[in-house]
Amino acid sequence: xxxxxxxRARYDRATAHLEAPVAIVDLGxxxxxxxxxxxxAGGKPIRVASKSVRCRALLERVLxxxxxxxxxxxxxxxxxxxAREGFDDVLLAYPSADRDGFATLTGDPKLAEAVTVMVxxxxxxxxxxxxxxxxxxxxxxxxLDTSLRMLGGRVRVGALRSPLxxxxxxxxxxxxxxxxxxxxLVGLMAYEGHVAGVGDAVPGSPLRSRAIRLMxxxxxxxxxxxxxxxxxxxxxxxxxxxxxxxGTGSVQHTAAEGAVTEIAAxxxxxxxxxxxxxxxxxxxxxxxxxxxxxxxxxxxVVTVLGGGYPASGAAGPDRLPVPYLPQGLVYDSxxxxxxxxxxxxxxxxxxxxxxxxxxxxxxxxxxLCERFDTLRLIEGDRVVAEVPTYxxxxxTFL
Numbered sequence: 001x002x003x004x005x006x007x008r009a010r011y012d013r014a015t016a017h018l019e020a021p022v023a024i025v026d027l028g029x030x031x032x033x034x035x036x037x038x039x040x041a042g043g044k045p046i047r048v049a050s051k052s053v054r055c056r057a058l059l060e061r062v063l064x065x066x067x068x069x070x071x072x073x074x075x076x077x078x079x080x081x082x083a084r085e086g087f088d089d090v091l092l093a094y095p096s097a098d099r100d101g102f103a104t105l106t107g108d109p110k111l112a113e114a115v116t117v118m119v120x121x122x123x124x125x126x127x128x129x130x131x132x133x134x135x136x137x138x139x140x141x142x143x144l145d146t147s148l149r150m151l152g153g154r155v156r157v158g159a160l161r162s163p164l165x166x167x168x169x170x171x172x173x174x175x176x177x178x179x180x181x182x183x184x185l186v187g188l189m190a191y192e193g194h195v196a197g198v199g200d201a202v203p204g205s206p207l208r209s210r211a212i213r214l215m216x217x218x219x220x221x222x223x224x225x226x227x228x229x230x231x232x233x234x235x236x237x238x239x240x241x242x243x244x245x246x247g248t249g250s251v252q253h254t255a256a257e258g259a260v261t262e263i264a265a266x267x268x269x270x271x272x273x274x275x276x277x278x279x280x281x282x283x284x285x286x287x288x289x290x291x292x293x294x295x296x297x298x299x300x301v302v303t304v305l306g307g308g309y310p311a312s313g314a315a316g317p318d319r320l321p322v323p324y325l326p327q328g329l330v331y332d333s334x335x336x337x338x339x340x341x342x343x344x345x346x347x348x349x350x351x352x353x354x355x356x357x358x359x360x361x362x363x364x365x366x367x368l369c370e371r372f373d374t375l376r377l378i379e380g381d382r383v384v385a386e387v388p389t390y391x392x393x394x395x396t397f398l
Contacts, residue, residue: 008325011288011359013381020292020357021306023372025058025270027379029284031065033269038067040251040281045069045262047091047244050078052266054369056085057377057387062269063087072244072264076101076117078390078397083114091141091187091244092117093264095124099131106182107134116141116186120162122176125183132182140177141187141244142170144230148194148219157215158194167226167233174237185238189245190227191264192254195219196247199277213279220250224257231259249278267365273322274311274363287368287375288324290357291342301332302349304358308337309371311363318363325359326351370398 001009007026015022037046048062051074059082062068070089073079076096083090095118096102105111106128116139119125128138145165147158164170170188177185200212231243243261246254248268255263267275271283295303311319320337323329328348335343344358352358362368369375373392377385390397 004325004327008359010381011290011325011378012357014378014383015290015357015376018376020290021372022376023287023289023368023374024376024378026286026288027377027384029271029286030058030269033271033283033286034062034065034068036281036283037248037251037265037268038065040255041067041263042252042255044255044260046251047072047262047264048269049093049264049266050074050082052365053269054366054390055375055387056393057385058269058375059087069262072266075397076105078395079115080104080111081395083111088114090115091189093189093191094118095120097127099127102128103131103133106132106136106138109136112136112138115139118143118189120164120173122173125177125180129182135182138183139186140183141189142173142185142234144170144188144190144227146190146192146194146223148215148222157219158192161191167230170230171233171237174234178237185234186241188231188234188240188243190223191247192219192223192245192250193247195253196250197274198249199275201277201279203277220253227257228259248275252280270365272363272365273361274318285324285361287365288359288361289368289372290359293352293354293356293358294341296354297343300347300349301343301345302352302358303341303343306338306340307342307360308339309362309368311367321360321362323358324361329358
């Protein structure tokens with residue numbers, strides 16, 4: 001029996017008493033992925049990206065591993081909730097305009113000490129000051145734009161994020177923060193998504209893969225030099241507690257930079273399909289969901305209920321979940337994954353009966369949790385716990 005077939009048998013046995021749709025996390029794979037991230041980080045702590053996990057119980061689990069420390073959150077309400085739940089080191093990775101949240105933050109000493117907010121513009125500080133409900137000092141972090149600019153800036157590779165690109169720009173904002181009561185600059189972040197989130201081994205596309213590896217090699221060298229200069233410039237103004245960088249796809253490269261003190265990662269814990277195609281690492285799929293077979297339209301065809309869970313980002317086939325187990329099933333090109341039904345083609349369909357489960361992998365990590373209230377945690381062929389996702393806790397942070 002192949003490893004994939006053995007996994008399918010385990011998952012089917014573990015969930016035989018459960019109706020599909022159902023979502024699971026294989027704890028053996030989750031833990032293996034966590035240990036591999038720690039190995040790749042080479043001794044630098046990993047701050048877990050909560051948007052890629054979206055389950056409080058699994059955040060607690062991974063933070064119990066040696067090598068993980070702190071959370072990188074994605075909204076201010078989430079950050080405040082996590083701090084109230086006992087997480088005492090929460091870095092908000094994106095600027096916020098949540099006035100109620102900032103009023104709460106500035107009026108609560110426990111929250112103000114636990115949460116660090118992201119800024120890249122003085123207007124963001126003005127907004128916070130305009131809603132202050134107390135005198136608590138706000139911990140802030142600056143974000144460096146990591147995109148690769150070529151041909152005099154006419155070509156950009158990387159996400160449109162911070163307007164702060166040059167060390168002098170970050171130093172100027174750092175000085176403005178130092179001169180402004182009520183704020184303390186404690187960190188600098190730079191997320192190189194064009195390296196950390198883009199696979200460099202595209203199936204069936206050797207030329208494109210080579211081009212991506214060349215781009216990423218150039219981008220890493222350019223960013224390492226600019227990030228080091230930015231850190232020096234900001235440290236001349238403020239005593240930084242941390243410099244955060246990286247992501248699942250670039251852990252070992254970013255960890256090698258002397259200027260970086262900690263790494264961010266999260267997707268690698270679940271290992272969604274977008275992280276399958278890297279030359280530098282290979283994780284184990286840990287987060288899956290199952291849909292039930294409800295029709296057998298003909299030879300080599302079954303239909304499952306629903307399953308149309310596209311991921312965010314530029315629309316395309318890579319944003320779709322993929323049928324994973326049993327192996328050999330593919331979408332009907334005329335329908336794809338649907339809201340209420342999803343036809344699947346392949347010889348494996350002929351061995352499936354009404355009520356059987358087909359297991360899928362989501363394109364992204366934490367977005368799966370926006371579709372399910374609970375995750376069943378599996379060890380071997382048993383469900384050992386049922387834990388709520390953020391959605392299951394009644395938390396909608398987006």
